[in-house]
Amino acid sequence: MILSLNEYKNKVLGCWMGKNIGGTLGAPFECKRGVYDIDFYIQDLGGEPLPNDDLDLQLVWLNVVEK
Secondary structure (H helix, E strand, C coil): CCCCHHHHHHHHHHHHHHHHHHHHHHHHHCCCCCCCCCCCCCCCCCCCCCCCHHHHHHHHHHHHHHC
16 A cells, blocks of 8 residues: 555544544543443533543654654
């Protein structure tokens, strides 16, 4: 497979965004087992987001890549 630099960057961005979105939405279920019937985001959407060490690490890696 041959990708242009722009295509490669777009795929990396999509992967990075998906990982961050999944980590953020899945945070309330971390270390919990079971099947859940969830039809809406369960965290309070008002105010500040909860601390998220997984997202923090992704932002550190982004900073390293940008430098």
